[in-house]
Amino acid sequence: EVRLVESGGGLVQPGGSLRLSCAASGFTFSTYLMHWVRQAPGKGLVWVSRIKSDGSSTNYADSVKGRFTISRDIAKNTLYLQMSSLRADDTAVYYCAREGHFSGEGFDIWGQGTMVTVSS
Amino acid sequence: SYDLTQPPSVSVSPGQTASISCSGDKLEDRYVCWYQQKPGQSPVVVIYQDSKRPSGIPERFSGSNSGNTATLTISGTQAMDEADYYCQAWDSSTVVFGGGTKLTVL
Numbered sequence: 001e002v003r004l005v006e007s008g009g010g011l012v013q014p015g016g017s018l019r020l021s022c023a024a025s026g027f028t029f030s031t032y033l034m035h036w037v038r039q040a041p042g043k044g045l046v047w048v049s050r051i052k053s054d055g056s057s058t059n060y061a062d063s064v065k066g067r068f069t070i071s072r073d074i075a076k077n078t079l080y081l082q083m084s085s086l087r088a089d090d091t092a093v094y095y096c097a098r099e100g101h102f103s104g105e106g107f108d109i110w111g112q113g114t115m116v117t118v119s120s
Numbered sequence: 121s122y123d124l125t126q127p128p129s130v131s132v133s134p135g136q137t138a139s140i141s142c143s144g145d146k147l148e149d150r151y152v153c154w155y156q157q158k159p160g161q162s163p164v165v166v167i168y169q170d171s172k173r174p175s176g177i178p179e180r181f182s183g184s185n186s187g188n189t190a191t192l193t194i195s196g197t198q199a200m201d202e203a204d205y206y207c208q209a210w211d212s213s214t215v216v217f218g219g220g221t222k223l224t225v226l
Contacts, residue, residue: 035215044220045155045163045206050213059213062121095162104151104169106208110162 002026002109004096009114016086016118022079022096022111029077030054033099035107036070036081038092038116048094049081064090086118122211124218131224138194140221142207145188150209152190154183157220158203166205167192199225 008020022034036048049060049070058070069082079096093115097107125143132138142152152170155163165174167183170190180195190209194201202225207218 037215037217044204045157045208045217047215047217050215057213061214100168102169104153104210106151106153106165106168107155107163108165108168108174110164112162 004098004109004111006094006096006111006114009094009116011117011119012086013120014087014118017082017084018086018116020081020083020094020096020114020116022081024077024079024098027098027109029072030074032101034070034072034079035097035099036079037095037097037107037110038090039095039113040089040092043092046092050099051079083116086116088118090116091118092116122209122216124207124209124216126205126207126218126221128219129222129224131226132194132197134199134225135196138197138201138223138225140192140194140205140207140223142190142192142218143188144190144209144216147188147190147209148186150211152183152185153208154181154190154192155206155208156201156203157206163206194223197223197225201225 005023035050051070067085071080093113095113096111098109100108154167157163170185171183
């Protein structure tokens with residue numbers, strides 16, 4: 001079964017750090033572009049970051065640039081999001097998602113999400 | 121940055137056709153995908169590459185993209201289709217989502 005399972009969410013104080021993980025299974029993780037997408041409570045989907053299949057290139061939304069770092073461990077079939085200098089408006093459910101191989105295929109597999117709450 | 125605009129809400133009667141629009145500058149030059157999200161669940165892609173349906177998505181879901189507007193059409197809408205719908209496109213190496221449309225079936 002093709003699956004993505006996020007973990008690492010929780011309550012963190014403003015200015016703090018957190019690392020999210022996304023464990024992939026059921027497919028060849030090393031061949032797929034991977035993304036993080038977040039959703040604040042009651043709000044819409046917002047793209048956060050992406051990483052190429054071999055990890056050679058990364059991109060970020062302006063709102064997280066310089067604070068978040070996306071990475072992947074091919075040997076562990078795991079995607080990461082290191083978050084620092086967290087703010088209240090980073091509070092959201094964070095999803096990892098797989099992008100299909102071909103142009104325009106979109107995000108064909110999503111994890112169940114992990115909740116991050118930034119509050120004192 | 122590139123923006124996608126969706127109506128906040130659309131209402132439809134059961135069995136009727138629902139249309140949800142997604143507007144962006146020269147959107148026809150980009151591929152558009154559509155996602156369905158039900159409360160408490162992760163999004164699911166229902167349309168990719170403007171008009172293609174993934175396996176397992178009912179035929180009543182269709183998509184188009186022309187000019188500045190992409191449209192998700194649900195024919196013979198069922199109660200189970202009530203959900204939030206998001207359009208998505210690419211902006212160079214980044215990704216953009218529309219603000220989402222709440223589809224109410226009443």
